[in-house]
Amino acid sequence: MAAQQGYFNQYQHADIDELADAIGELLNNPITIEDVDHKLIAYSSHGESTDQARWSTIMGRRVPERVLTRLWKDGVFQQLWTQDDPVHVPAKDEVGLGNRVAIAIRKGNDVLGYIWAQEVNRPFTPEDDEILRQAARVAVPRLLERQGKRRAEEQRRKEFFWELLLGNDTSEAVLKRKQKSLQLDLPSPFVICIIESPEPRLEQFLYPLLQRDKMLWVTDGTQVIILVGVPPAAASEGVTLRQYVEHFLGETAGKLKERFREEQTIGVYGRAYHSLPDVARSYREALQVLQVKHSFPAETGNVRGYSELGIYRFLPQLKRWADAEGYENERLLLLKQYDEENQTNLLQTLETFLDTVGRVNLTAQKLHIHINTLSYRLRRIEEIIEVDLDDANMRTSLYLDLKMAKIGRELGS
């Protein structure tokens, strides 16, 4: 063990650039060290030929956006964040990336940065992995020191974000002052987005994505709460906030499913706002969506935004109100009773009809019955419950009472 850890014994107190050179010499390949934001910290100076990606990184003092996007899509960062071992990345010529291996520099669960090695002068050997593991450990104090200030600031930002989310009646002026002192630019419009999952490694999994887009986010265990705006690049292409958020959530959900076979992850978001005090409002809306999706999983299956909730925005409340005054829709009771007494399906027929906004063809298909059967049933329904299905008011209230009745049934079963 002591022998194996010996590669960098003499570099315990060395400069980070010296460490990069030392690794580079041991591997006989070019080395780059980045922090968690992919800003360049150090690089080995001996290497001759470097690929396009490395060149751009050094010149721009940061890994180019398109490279990051590609690596994110391929799940490289997910691997880096969830495993201690080096990750081997095959060449990606499209983004000018040759074969390379990377390892995360971590302290506990936090990732402080990455060490990248390129396969240029000689092929990687299994021994190189151990060298990188040791290098990552040795680099820790250097990165901690370097990032101390940055982390403290991030901490303050997160605290401020929580303050905004909980909306403690702080005046807008005070909030704006704080915002300025933290150099936090609020995208406008923005939404608050919540990703909830029982997966314990959720945060680690999302971390690189959140870091990549420099989003403001916090977590409270099962939920990751994110403030999302349209990045300038997407905005210039005319992408709306709703499209962006939907894409963002689709991306995460897809990734999560493919990695953890996790179906229980739910991404939701509130409405779009512009001002600081509305962060709390958008957050509350997102929470409400989450709650409704738990109560009506089938009905709100592909709903993620508060604006898409429709009647489910107020249905639970309305149901409580109706229950309190003992209201029951007589017509629906009558129809249910008729169904029971005559072994018919008029209630289901009505519901399907209303669900398809009165499209008889569709309704008949869904129910697997002849269209004339449907038209006969609809006539019977109108007769039995004395209702005119061509009356918008009646249709609407039947629809609502039907969906409300389902709440009771779901909770009751």
Add this chain to the structure above:
Amino acid sequence: MAAQQGYFNQYQHADIDELADAIGELLNNPITIEDVDHKLIAYSSHGESTDQARWSTIMGRRVPERVLTRLWKDGVFQQLWTQDDPVHVPAKDEVGLGNRVAIAIRKGNDVLGYIWAQEVNRPFTPEDDEILRQAARVAVPRLLERQGKRRAEEQRRKEFFWELLLGNDTSEAVLKRKQKSLQLDLPSPFVICIIESPEPRLEQFLYPLLQRDKMLWVTDGTQVIILVGVPPAAASEGVTLRQYVEHFLGETAGKLKERFREEQTIGVYGRAYHSLPDVARSYREALQVLQVKHSFPAETGNVRGYSELGIYRFLPQLKRWADAEGYENERLLLLKQYDEENQTNLLQTLETFLDTVGRVNLTAQKLHIHINTLSYRLRRIEEIIEVDLDDANMRTSLYLDLKMAKIGRELGS
């Protein structure tokens, strides 16, 4: 004056039958005296020929139902109740009624009974009217005495009815005992019906109708509150309660309109129930209908029953919730804004479309536009507010939010 009042000076303390004979002699025609329920009290004994109606009345000790119905329809009782002078009624052969004249016996605003005279032996003269006027005055003490007990009982019934209406948590057992002691038979099912009118003579006008059907009713000035059940005669013909109540209200509304040119009379009713404690519930429902009809006169124009309220049953409540949390439907705002910026009518188009349950033909007709124009507009609406109008949930919530927005506008203007 003293001279004119002299006809019955000697009969001040006479028996009611003697009074009938005295009038009969003065007019030289047959006389019948009835109480307010049309029960026979007295009749002159000298007349020879009597018509079918009088004969039936005397034999049955009450005016036959079909005669009452006919007189009611012709507005005879309305006249009797609202004027002090005798009312001349032309012969109605269909119900066996010859020419006759009648006057109400009244004490203040209360009608105690009627005096009927038939034109048999000689034609009526103007003097006969004065004789009848005086006779009606003389008859008062006799009817008061006779009806004292009956009135007291009616008073107790009305007090009991108020108790039921206000629903003071009295147990059903106690209520049932009271009901039994008052010999009150509750129709089942029943509804509570309210007729409201600014017309001060409303009660007087309705009195004979209410009396005719022996309904339980009370009044509090502008409102007459009635407990309505289906009379046995109608029930045997298969008339439902709803049909009966609608007919009843239609009848009163029609009569009121024709007599007072009164358009502001509103008749409403709660839902149908069977048990005593539900009287209060049906009453509260009727009151709610009344309130809603004041808030949405246009939308609920031909709605009278609580079951027909549809969404308006809960729309005010929904609106209060929305206001409390500052909710506004973004899509509708967006559409309104678009309309203002481009001088279009998309909001109105959407509302008409939703009002006609998506019947494009009807919508186009209502808006006086070509059907293709409508289809273009609907496509634009879907684009602008990013909504799928084939989605029942979205349609419903747009419909509700539209109608809710109208509340604000109405109250604001």
Add this chain to the structure above:
DNA sequence: GTTTTGTTTGTGAAAATTCACAAATGAAGC
């Protein structure tokens, strides 16, 4: 048993809806 009743499915024709495509209009922007 027969008859009645409620339900399902079929046929066919008129009316309504949906869709693509094109021409005309008028207002806004160049």
Add this chain to the structure above:
DNA sequence: GCTTCATTTGTGAATTTTCACAAACAAAAC
């Protein structure tokens, strides 16, 4: 001036809806 764009209206064809009428069937009532 011209062009562009949103809007309205027209034409025509495929599809859907509506409606009336009738046959088939099973369960309930006689």
